[in-house]
Amino acid sequence: MTGLVQQFEREATDAGCAVRRVAAGDFAEDFAGLLEPPAVGAPLPFEGVSLPERVTTDPTPGELESAETGVTPARFGISDYGSVAIESTPAGDEQVGLWPGHHVAVLAESDLVADMPAGIERVGEIARSGGDVVLATGPSATADMGELVVGAHGPRKVSVVILEDR
Amino acid sequence: MTGRTDSAQRREEKAARIRHLLSTEGESVERNTQGFNRGRYDAVADLSDYEELKDQARAVKEDAIARLPELIEEVRESVESRGGHVYLADDADDANRYIREVVEDEDADSVVKSKSMTSEEIEVNDALREAGAEVWETDLGEFVLQVADEAPSHIVAPAIHKSEDDIAELFNAHFDPEEPLETADDLTRFAREYLAERIAEADVGMTGANFVAADTGTLALVTSEGNARKTVAATDTHVAVAGVEKLLPRFEDVAPFVELIGRSGTGQAITSYVTFLTPPGDAPTLDWDADATGPADDREFHLVLLDNGRMAMRDDDQLRETLYCIRCSACLNSCANFQHVGGHAFGGETYSGGIATGWEAGVHGLDSAGEFNDFCTGCTRCVNQCPVKIDIPWINTVVRDRLNRGEGPAGGDGSSFDFLVDGLTPDEETDSSGLGLQKRVFGNFPTLARLGSATAPVSNWVARAPGARALAERVLGVDSRRDLPEFRRESLRDWFTARGGPAVGDADREVVVYPDPYTNYVEVERGKAAVRTLEELGVEVRIPDLPATGRAPLSQGMISTAESQAETVADALGPMLDAGRDVVVIEPSDLAMLRADYRKLLPDETASRIADRSYELFEYLYGLLENGADADGLRAGDGEELAYHAHCQQRTLGLEEYTTEVLGELGYEVRTSDAECCGMAGSFGYKREYYELSMDVGADLRNQFADAERAVASGTSCCEQLSALRDETVPHPIRYIAPDE
Ligand code: SF4
Numbered sequence: 001m002t003g004l005v006q007q008f009e010r011e012a013t014d015a016g017c018a019v020r021r022v023a024a025g026d027f028a029e030d031f032a033g034l035l036e037p038p039a040v041g042a043p044l045p046f047e048g049v050s051l052p053e054r055v056t057t058d059p060t061p062g063e064l065e066s067a068e069t070g071v072t073p074a075r076f077g078i079s080d081y082g083s084v085a086i087e088s089t090p091a092g093d094e095q096v097g098l099w100p101g102h103h104v105a106v107l108a109e110s111d112l113v114a115d116m117p118a119g120i121e122r123v124g125e126i127a128r129s130g131g132d133v134v135l136a137t138g139p140s141a142t143a144d145m146g147e148l149v150v151g152a153h154g155p156r157k158v159s160v161v162i163l164e165d166r
Numbered sequence: 167m168t169g170r171t172d173s174a175q176r177r178e179e180k181a182a183r184i185r186h187l188l189s190t191e192g193e194s195v196e197r198n199t200q201g202f203n204r205g206r207y208d209a210v211a212d213l214s215d216y217e218e219l220k221d222q223a224r225a226v227k228e229d230a231i232a233r234l235p236e237l238i239e240e241v242r243e244s245v246e247s248r249g250g251h252v253y254l255a256d257d258a259d260d261a262n263r264y265i266r267e268v269v270e271d272e273d274a275d276s277v278v279k280s281k282s283m284t285s286e287e288i289e290v291n292d293a294l295r296e297a298g299a300e301v302w303e304t305d306l307g308e309f310v311l312q313v314a315d316e317a318p319s320h321i322v323a324p325a326i327h328k329s330e331d332d333i334a335e336l337f338n339a340h341f342d343p344e345e346p347l348e349t350a351d352d353l354t355r356f357a358r359e360y361l362a363e364r365i366a367e368a369d370v371g372m373t374g375a376n377f378v379a380a381d382t383g384t385l386a387l388v389t390s391e392g393n394a395r396k397t398v399a400a401t402d403t404h405v406a407v408a409g410v411e412k413l414l415p416r417f418e419d420v421a422p423f424v425e426l427i428g429r430s431g432t433g434q435a436i437t438s439y440v441t442f443l444t445p446p447g448d449a450p451t452l453d454w455d456a457d458a459t460g461p462a463d464d465r466e467f468h469l470v471l472l473d474n475g476r477m478a479m480r481d482d483d484q485l486r487e488t489l490y491c492i493r494c495s496a497c498l499n500s501c502a503n504f505q506h507v508g509g510h511a512f513g514g515e516t517y518s519g520g521i522a523t524g525w526e527a528g529v530h531g532l533d534s535a536g537e538f539n540d541f542c543t544g545c546t547r548c549v550n551q552c553p554v555k556i557d558i559p560w561i562n563t564v565v566r567d568r569l570n571r572g573e574g575p576a577g578g579d580g581s582s583f584d585f586l587v588d589g590l591t592p593d594e595e596t597d598s599s600g601l602g603l604q605k606r607v608f609g610n611f612p613t614l615a616r617l618g619s620a621t622a623p624v625s626n627w628v629a630r631a632p633g634a635r636a637l638a639e640r641v642l643g644v645d646s647r648r649d650l651p652e653f654r655r656e657s658l659r660d661w662f663t664a665r666g667g668p669a670v671g672d673a674d675r676e677v678v679v680y681p682d683p684y685t686n687y688v689e690v691e692r693g694k695a696a697v698r699t700l701e702e703l704g705v706e707v708r709i710p711d712l713p714a715t716g717r718a719p720l721s722q723g724m725i726s727t728a729e730s731q732a733e734t735v736a737d738a739l740g741p742m743l744d745a746g747r748d749v750v751v752i753e754p755s756d757l758a759m760l761r762a763d764y765r766k767l768l769p770d771e772t773a774s775r776i777a778d779r780s781y782e783l784f785e786y787l788y789g790l791l792e793n794g795a796d797a798d799g800l801r802a803g804d805g806e807e808l809a810y811h812a813h814c815q816q817r818t819l820g821l822e823e824y825t826t827e828v829l830g831e832l833g834y835e836v837r838t839s840d841a842e843c844c845g846m847a848g849s850f851g852y853k854r855e856y857y858e859l860s861m862d863v864g865a866d867l868r869n870q871f872a873d874a875e876r877a878v879a880s881g882t883s884c885c886e887q888l889s890a891l892r893d894e895t896v897p898h899p900i901r902y903i904a905p906d907e
Contacts, residue, residue, distance in 0.1 A: 126442075
């Protein structure tokens with residue numbers, strides 16, 4: 001399992017993410033520094049971990065537009081690509097991970113899969129029950145303006161917080 | 167005579183247009199495509215199972231296209247079971263009518279789009295504007311083009327022909343911002359903010375789809391900017407337009423494509439976002455006016471599956487492969503010609519690059535494909551780069567053949583392809599294409615070479631006679647700045663016979679050296695050097711009278727002529743192979759015929775037999791040395807440096823290393839070029855209309871070898887091009903290792 005985390009860390013960092021590993025108990029403290037306000041978020045489904053109060057949940061379109069930070073859970077991660085899978089939920093995970101300039105994805109270490117075929121298997125399960133998923137790898141980017149620019153329509157900064165004991 | 171003057175004029179116009187693009191767009195296109203191309207080489211090298219993934223991807227596509235009618239019904243059921251709508255549109259008008267109705271039913275006055283070549287193909291924007299809706303392209307490249315009112319020049323990076331400065335100038339003039347925009351960062355920020363408002367106002371979001379899983383009704387969208395996600399998330403009505411060929415049988419079939427598509431295109435291991443949507447999904451709807459969210463079930467979804475000629479392509483044995491294309495752009499970025507002119511020259515109404523010939527012939531008809539089909543020189547550099555293993559040059563050859571015969575137009579207007587490749591290519595009818603005489607001359611080069619040699623030196627004097635070149639340029643379109651091949655009176659075969667035929671008796675190995683027309687009549691010395699080298703290594707050599715392989719007519723799209731020549735060659739080689747002789751070929755393009763192209767022209771068994779027993783000269787020498795032949799009698803290099811440019815087709819067949827290995831073993835310091843092509847590409851660089859492009863492509867190679875003392879090349883046309891570029895004679899590498907006479 002450690003191998004997968006290290007590989008994920010390396011690949012996600014290469015893709016332009018800031019990756020950190022924390023124990024669930026230290027989450028609240030560690031997390032505070034990442035949240036440039038105003039922050040919006042979707043509920044985190046990990047035991048012993050929750051969103052700080054100043055994170056607005058169920059954001060309106062206006063709140064999305066003005067948010068600096070958006071926090072979402074990642075349903076799983078793919079180690080050899082450094083990708084996180086963000087599943088759409090009625091709480092707005094898709095929008096929260098897309099509109100703000102900084103996306104913070106919270107990922108349980110036990111939800112890492114090794115490679116793309118394994119990742120696609122998991123997306124397939126979600127798709128079969130009618131859900132939407134995005135495999136997000138690093139920040140949004142464009143080469144359309146004559147040079148590579150990080151931060152196009154989506155976030156220009158992505159952080160992945162790996163919960164080590166989850 | 168009028169016809170010929172017309173074609174001379176057409177050639178001039180084409181040359182002028184190419185010159186214009188080279189000077190205005192060439193630099194940006196070159197920088198970007200070569201960057202993508204290098205990225206691709208690096209990115210696929212990281213995949214340990216690259217070849218298996220390509221095989222898997224190919225197999226999925228073959229299966230999907232074979233079962234297409236069934237998959238269309240399946241996706242209809244899966245999408246409708248979740249409340250969505252599927253519309254199978256016959257052609258562009260049909261698709262546009264449906265989409266317009268959706269927009270009208272929604273009372274929508276604003277539509278936002280993410281990038282989709284399929285919606286470019288049907289020109290849906292015009293149809294929507296007619297219906298009174300505003301349309302905004304949210305992909306930043308497409309947005310630039312929308313502002314500039316220009317067409318895409320690349321299937322993945324549509325504004326690749328524009329530099330940062332070009333775009334800054336455009337935006338500053340068009341939007342007149344308070345602070346003038348300068349950098350790519352400024353431009354991106356400005357465009358994002360401008361488009362955020364358009365996205366918030368929009369009622370309908372349109373996307374394409376890279377893949378559609380028939381079993382689950384899921385769309386896969388491969389993107390980097392995040393605009394496709396916003397387009398869907400911010401609007402309540404989603405219209406996805408996809409060609410029917412995008413269907414995959416099972417959701418999990420998408421796996422190899424996810425790994426291949428970004429790598430093959432821009433050289434990214436994976437793009438920032440691979441989105442899987444199974445509408446309506448669970449994301450809440452966003453109401454910007456009320457600043458509130460609503461339930462996901464409010465989302466409406468329409469999948470428009472476009473036929474527009476695709477089902478006819480599916481029935482066409484030659485064009486069917488085009489439908490496997492995932493539009494990754496590897497064949498554009500790895501194409502030397504494309505790297506220099508881009509899609510505004512090397513493209514049709516919608517699609518660009520080598521594979522565009524297949525797409526344009528299929529969806530817009532042969533006329534559209536005919537405009538740019540010549541830019542594919544058949545160099546084959548793209549073949550190994552295609553993630554679904556499409557034989558792109560073959561599709562170009564087939565379409566060229568159909569154009570030569572004045573077939574068409576065909577395409578999405580409902581007409582079908584009832585003309586397959588068989589049937590004759592009557593050479594005398596090719597004049598109807600306007601460039602016919604030029605094609606005939608190049609297509610019949612072997613005959614020309616034989617006559618030229620028989621009448622040498624007079625034939626060479628005639629070619630040099632005052633006015634002769636101007637005449638050749640005007641009538642035949644042979645650029646007068648090119649040196650013409652100088653025919654030798656004594657051919658290689660004449661020399662071989664005169665010296666008494668085979669010289670090594672009692673040898674373990676006997677080979678047939680194939681007397682290709684260049685070696686036999688023009689580059690006779692390389693032929694003699696090959697014979698001396700083989701004999702030195704103890705091989706008995708024969709040079710029988712063998713007919714031309716058919717390469718010359720094939721590259722002009724004269725498939726039937728090539729086919730009958732292939733049959734003649736196969737008949738002639740049969741008894742020699744029976745006698746246990748291998749075939750050694752000096753000219754790489756002729757070797758590629760025997761080794762690869764014959765599989766399309768001859769029965770499988772015959773083609774395999776010839777392919778298995780034919781060798782490139784250095785490949786054969788390498789084998790001899792590996793098997794213990796004594797190299798002492800060959801000329802050694804003693805550390806001398808040689809800059810070596812392998813022939814394109816030789817590289818595609820994986821045969822470059824044999825030359826570098828043998829030269830290395832003999833003590834030469836060898837360095838190689840990484841230019842995809844020298845730019846000459848057989849007859850291409852001789853043609854008046856393509857001369858400048860050919861030299862522009864060649865400049866990459868010239869620069870790479872600028873500080874090299876000596877250069878060598880395997881192909882005749884590569885040698886000619888390098889000789890012109892370096893202003894010195896560039897020989898075949900055999901000349902450096904053959905023992906002295
Ligand atoms: S033909 Fe092959 S290489 Fe070219 S765009 Fe299509 S899939 Fe890519």
